[in-house]
Amino acid sequence: MTRETIESDAKYANYFSLLYENDDFIVINKQANINFHSEDGEFGVVVAAEKALACKLYSVHRLDKMTSGLLLLAKSSAIAAQLAALFFEHKIQKYYLAISAQKPKKKQGLIKGGMEKSRRSMWKLTKQHKNLAITQFFSYSLENGKRLFIVKPHTGKTHQIRVALKSIGSAICGDPLYAEKSSLTASYDRAYLHAYQIDFSLHNQQFSFQALAEFGDLFRSECCLAKLQELGAVSDLAWPKI
Structure with missing residues (x-):
């Protein structure tokens, strides 16, 4: 699914917009007042991104529900581990x-x-x-x-x-x-x-x-x-x- 397709689909545009994508990770701009994890029968922004892009995604950091902005999601567990290590080492x-x-x-x-x-x-x-x-x-x-x-x-x-x-x-x-x-x-x-x-x-x-x-x-x-x-x-x- 392309960025244009996601942005034209109000179902996903209410959750995020896609800023960047490569073979290793995506960067999205999360909307405010959207849960990070799915809860209360409503899927969160990570699941929304997975559904929009039709691929498994791995979180390496998170944002509060009220907070909007840049969220980095890995496309594999191996890349997630590398990014998590960078966060731990304060290199992000x-x-x-x-x-x-x-x-x-x-x-x-x-x-x-x-x-x-x-x-x-x-x-x-x-x-x-x-x-x-x-x-x-x-x-x-x-x-x-x-x-x-x-x-x-x-x-x-x-x-x-x-x-x-x-x-x-x-x-x-x-x-x-x-x-x-x-x-x-x-x-x-x-x-x-x-x-x-x-x-x-x-x-x-x-x-x-x-x-x-x-x-x-x-x-x-x-x-x-x-x-x-x-x-x-x-x-x-x-x-x-x-």
Whole structure:
């Protein structure tokens, strides 16, 4: 099935769009509010991709239901193992976009702490180093008091980015768990977290993918799009070494 066929089929377009495909893997742009795994009688984005492409796919990382963006899926267990090893060795770099309505305690920097389970399905950041989460970010002013965050997680903990931004006073707009109730009543059309860019090397070939969010008034605003165009490849920002 070609990219054009998938995009013209609303059944699959509601789940993802196909960004890239070769013999080893595919890269898709997952839609927001779509489960990663199948549950409650509804198939998840991985199964949707398998059905659309008529092939078995293997996951090597995941995205929360609320999060849109780039997802890498292997076409064989052997390639999945190689990609999983790259993730484990921190040789795959991922960059996220987030938007908050609250000004952060600092405009850029490092957020580091232990991840600990909290109430409901939430997590919190502690001063301990158990289950350590490390996150770097830059932030930029948008219109109407909003701030755009470019986030680089160095670890892959559950809810890591959501908890990190909450910890500096900038919960993600529309986040159903970590945003203040007053923020939820602002009628956001989605939760504003998007996996924007992924860079890695496989079989001595360099790969870099970048994709805008396909849905979300704040992500699609002229101000946000202009800032992203100005920034270009976010991997080229002055990220300090950890």
